[in-house]
Amino acid sequence: MNKRTCLYEKHEALGALISPFGGFDMPIQYSSIIEEHNAVRQHCGVFDVSHMGEVRVTGNEAEKYVNHIFTNDIKDAPLGKVYYGMMCYPHGGVVDDLLVYKMGENDFFLVINAANIDKDVAWINEQAQGYDVKIDHQSDYYGQIAVQGPEAEAVVEEVLHLACKELVFYTTKEMEVEGETIIVSRTGYTGEDGFEIYASHGLICKMWYALMASGRCVPCGLGCRDTLRFEVGLPLYGDELSDSISPVMAGLSMFCKLDKEEFIGKEALAQQKQEGVSQRLRGIELEGNAVPRHGYTVLKDGKPVGEVTTGYRLISVEKSCAVALVDASLRLGDTVEVQIRKKTFPGVITKKIFYDKHYKK
Amino acid sequence: MAKFEDGLYYSETHEYVRVEGNIAVIGISDYAQHALGTVVYVDMPEVDDEFEAGDEFGAVESVKAASDLNCPVGGTVVEVNEALEDEPGLLNKDAFANWIIKVEMSDASELDDLMDAKAYEEFCSKE
Structure with missing residues (x-):
C-alpha cells in the first residue's frame, strides 16, 4: 500500500490522474502535462511535493557532520543559505541528491528524495556514529508545496501573505503563520523562479485551498515536474544519478568541493576527476519528432555506446532531446x-541543457 | 466524452477499422486519444510491410508514454497517413477522420473477431 500526502483528497477531487511514485500515490497530471508545463513557464503553477523527505540535524557538531556526508561545502555558511549537493558512498556512487538549508548555527534542514527516504535516514544515522549531533526525521510532520513560475513571487506574497520578496535565490527563512513556524525557500525544480514551502499538514492544506481559490495558479502534477526539470538540465535520482552514476559522471563536479578537508566519497571522486571516467552524461538532440525514452540504446557507427537516462519530445521548444x-x-x-523500437534516429551530442533557466537572482 | 462511431470495427487494444472494399482503414479510437492525451509522435510502418492480425505495427506517443499500435486484421500496408508525421496532434483533433494506415486485408473474416461500436463502448466502460 502506497503512502498518501495530506493533499491526496484534494487531488482526487480535482480529477487528477494518480500513479505511484517513490512509495506514494501522487498526482501525475490534472488537465494535461503540456498545459501544466506551460503554466509554470508562463505564469504560475503549484505542486504537491509533500512526498519529499525532511531531516533536521542539530547539535554541537552538526556543521562538521553535515559537511562529512555532503559533497558541497557548508562550512561557515551564511545563515539562511541553501545548498544543492549529494551524499556519496566511499566509492563515489550517490546515496541521494539533496538540499541542505542552514537554519541556524549547527542547525541544518536536509531535503531528500521520496524514493530514498528509508535508505537516506538509515545512512544519515549510521554515519553519525561518534558525532555530537541530534538527527530528527521529520518527513511525517511536514507537508510541502512548490509554487513555481514567473508570477510565483506575486502569488506567494498576495495570496499566501508570506513576505518572500526579500528572499534571494537559494536562500530560506523561517516564518510564523498561525502560531506555527514554517520554512520558505526560493528554490525549485522547474528552471523558473519559485518557492518551496514546508509546514504542517493542516497549514499546507489551507495554503493549497487558498491558491486554488485565488485562480492565480494551476495545479501541476509530477508529469510536468519531470518535463520542466529535464528541459533545464536538472538531474533526477534514479535516472541521472545513482549508486553507479557518480556526480563526476553526471557532470555535477561543481557541487563536489574537492578542496574541502574531507567528506565521504572525496577520494573516489578526486580520482575520477583526475583519471577521467569511462562514461558520462551528455545531451542528445535528435532529428525529427521521435521520442527517446529511458533505457533506449545509443549507437555510434552502429555500435552501442550508451543508454538514454531521460528523453522527451520537449514542450517549451520543438525538439526531441x-x-x-x-x-x-x-x-x-x-x-x-x-x-x-525498430528504427534508429540520427542525433548530435550536445550539452544537457535544452532550455534556459529563468531564475531571479 | 469519447465518441464511438457506428459502422466501424474495434479492437480491445483500441484500434478501429473502417472497411472500404478490401481495404482496412486503421486508426486509434476517440476513447484512446482521450486516454493518451496530446499525441506528440506517431511511429508508422512503410508501404508494403506485411502484418498478421495482432502484430505490432507502430506506436503512438504522448508526452509521458509510448503505446503500441496493433494491427486488428492481417494484410499488406498500402498507404500511411503522412500528414501525421508533421502533425501528430491531428489524432487528438479527430481520431476517426485521421486514420494511420490502410491495409489490404488478407482475410476479411478476421473482422468477425472485432467489436462493433456498441460492444466497444461497453468494453471501454469496464476499463
Whole structure:
C-alpha cells in the first residue's frame, strides 16, 4: 500500500490522474502535462511535493557532520543559505541528491528524495556514529508545496501573505503563520523562479485551498515536474544519478568541493576527476519528432555506446532531446543514433541543457 | 466524452477499422486519444510491410508514454497517413477522420473477431 500526502483528497477531487511514485500515490497530471508545463513557464503553477523527505540535524557538531556526508561545502555558511549537493558512498556512487538549508548555527534542514527516504535516514544515522549531533526525521510532520513560475513571487506574497520578496535565490527563512513556524525557500525544480514551502499538514492544506481559490495558479502534477526539470538540465535520482552514476559522471563536479578537508566519497571522486571516467552524461538532440525514452540504446557507427537516462519530445521548444550515459570519448557535436523500437534516429551530442533557466537572482 | 462511431470495427487494444472494399482503414479510437492525451509522435510502418492480425505495427506517443499500435486484421500496408508525421496532434483533433494506415486485408473474416461500436463502448466502460 502506497503512502498518501495530506493533499491526496484534494487531488482526487480535482480529477487528477494518480500513479505511484517513490512509495506514494501522487498526482501525475490534472488537465494535461503540456498545459501544466506551460503554466509554470508562463505564469504560475503549484505542486504537491509533500512526498519529499525532511531531516533536521542539530547539535554541537552538526556543521562538521553535515559537511562529512555532503559533497558541497557548508562550512561557515551564511545563515539562511541553501545548498544543492549529494551524499556519496566511499566509492563515489550517490546515496541521494539533496538540499541542505542552514537554519541556524549547527542547525541544518536536509531535503531528500521520496524514493530514498528509508535508505537516506538509515545512512544519515549510521554515519553519525561518534558525532555530537541530534538527527530528527521529520518527513511525517511536514507537508510541502512548490509554487513555481514567473508570477510565483506575486502569488506567494498576495495570496499566501508570506513576505518572500526579500528572499534571494537559494536562500530560506523561517516564518510564523498561525502560531506555527514554517520554512520558505526560493528554490525549485522547474528552471523558473519559485518557492518551496514546508509546514504542517493542516497549514499546507489551507495554503493549497487558498491558491486554488485565488485562480492565480494551476495545479501541476509530477508529469510536468519531470518535463520542466529535464528541459533545464536538472538531474533526477534514479535516472541521472545513482549508486553507479557518480556526480563526476553526471557532470555535477561543481557541487563536489574537492578542496574541502574531507567528506565521504572525496577520494573516489578526486580520482575520477583526475583519471577521467569511462562514461558520462551528455545531451542528445535528435532529428525529427521521435521520442527517446529511458533505457533506449545509443549507437555510434552502429555500435552501442550508451543508454538514454531521460528523453522527451520537449514542450517549451520543438525538439526531441535525451540525456544519456555514453562513452566519455564522445564529444560535443559528434553524431550518434538512438534506437527507438525498430528504427534508429540520427542525433548530435550536445550539452544537457535544452532550455534556459529563468531564475531571479 | 469519447465518441464511438457506428459502422466501424474495434479492437480491445483500441484500434478501429473502417472497411472500404478490401481495404482496412486503421486508426486509434476517440476513447484512446482521450486516454493518451496530446499525441506528440506517431511511429508508422512503410508501404508494403506485411502484418498478421495482432502484430505490432507502430506506436503512438504522448508526452509521458509510448503505446503500441496493433494491427486488428492481417494484410499488406498500402498507404500511411503522412500528414501525421508533421502533425501528430491531428489524432487528438479527430481520431476517426485521421486514420494511420490502410491495409489490404488478407482475410476479411478476421473482422468477425472485432467489436462493433456498441460492444466497444461497453468494453471501454469496464476499463
